[in-house]
Amino acid sequence: MTSRRFTENQEIILDDSKQSLSKDGSLIIQNPHLKSLSSDNLYHLAIGTETHDLPALFGDVKFVCVGGTLKRMKSFAQYMANQLNIEFDHKDWTQASHRYNMFKIGPVLSVTHGMGISSLSILLHELIKLVYYAKCTNVIFLRIGTCGGIGVDQGTVIITEKAVDGLLRPFYELYILGKVVQRPSICDNELVSELKSIAAQEISGFRVVSGTTLCALDFYESQARLDGAFCNITEEEKNNYLYQLQDAGV
Template identity: 50%
Template sequence: MSCNCPNSRWNVCNSNGANGLQVESEHRHQANETRYPDGTVKLRNPNIELMDQDILYHLALGSESHDLVSMFGDVKFVCMGGTPKRMEQFAYYIMEEIGHKLPAGTMLQDISQYSYRYSMYKVGPVLSISHGMGIPSVGILLHEVIKLMYHAKVRDPIFFRIGTCGGIGLEGGTVVITEDAVDGMMQPFLELSVLGKLVKRPAKLDKKLARELRALSEPDDPYETVTGKTMCTYDFYEGQGRLDGAFCDFTESDKMQYLNRIHKAGVVNIEMESLSFAALTHHAGIKSAVICVTLMDRLKGDQVLAPKEVLDEWQQRPCSLVSRYIKRYLSMKGHLSLDGHCGSMCVKSPRRFKLVQQESENYD
């Protein structure tokens, strides 16, 4: 029997026998490490509590310079995507979808504009953040966003990665919901060198959340929505078996054998962030999902050839699916209260605020 528990490390039901008891014990242990009794995020790092101020360097925020509880305490959904422009567009899109109104005479603000690295917009209970490209970039962002959830006392957040990918046996424009994330060697964990030792963190996504997203696809959608394994690579060219990079030490036959082999193993798309996203959110005990749209079928070619207007429409498709989930959640729970949360820039200490700005501006 499949387990519906969001943080299960085994694909068994936690109500059955010895395995179920082991799973239940694992869940309790992780919950104790990643949640306080009221559901707020707890960090697996005791050092943070001892710091006078925790500067979220790449977000241009600080735990004492900014009133993070007032700014972000009502957040429920954290939506991440590659580029600042795409996530700005998503912020305006979700604002219209959930009916969020800005005060008269105001506009959406890039809260992390002084970092010159990532962009972040807040629309009611939704954060829209650019994560850059690749495992290192999304990993750095996740560390600081998870800490932001802790400092803001956010309860049980849900994280989404909204992105693009190359399909394996899927036409361009297909929406893919990741069931499992694997690396280029088909390993389902993130490898990280820590103090000269190799640490392996399971790249687990929430199976129940993936099923709920899949169920929100509609019969009249002009595209297919599928689930499957996502391969996450450290490179766009050689790491994904492309023939059109600056270097190529393999043949087209080698490439096709590899792509067909991983396709038979269940891989339906390739991108560069899901492994880190899945591993870090799982380690933090945060429910998460990856939803991407394919830009081409890699079994037919390497380059993105679709016109820009077509690509723009395709990239809206994962946003639409995530929007359906958020709207359904809000309608079921009732709109989350925004009272007491300023949602823009709430400065707690002007002196420390200036120091954080100076720290983040020293990006050279």
């Protein structure tokens, strides 16, 4: 569903259409133009519908796990191989693209997304199309990685139950055809509950909590750091902002 509202000089479009599943758990893609393509090249993954038999190669995928760096996601792939008792062949399925890294361990994909919202957005577009073309069913997407913490001890694991932008809005905002488009950032409450239950039963030695995650536009200024190349805020303003975030549940 799409709705529109207007500010003085700007049209803002709220697009709350959701990626939904069919009865068999396969993805119903939210782009009607894809049906008219004779082939689709997932350029940044170096994978295509003509060059690869996607259902045969990836049809068994149930978990797509993404994280920032090669070292982290390769280590995660090795960990999953050990847990599933599968030999890890270290094959990087996206090596030819020189942009991301993707490892397959049975039903698990371990993929790097680089740094920043734009890099992750490109990857998610192509990963969603990958599981669609591969006819995967009931796939779960997870982002695994580090973040700053507010009001929690260092080393605490946070399970995100709500995601907000730098204005504390639960939206992902982008510009399409010169217009502002806002898409709600909605977490799967059932998955969050399941992860919390697993953590309570299986994990000891460090704290696991759920909370709100703020997705900033950059590492320095948007996160109120004082040590970037540019800065026009005071330490007092920074601390007041962090207290504001803590009061908002971040």
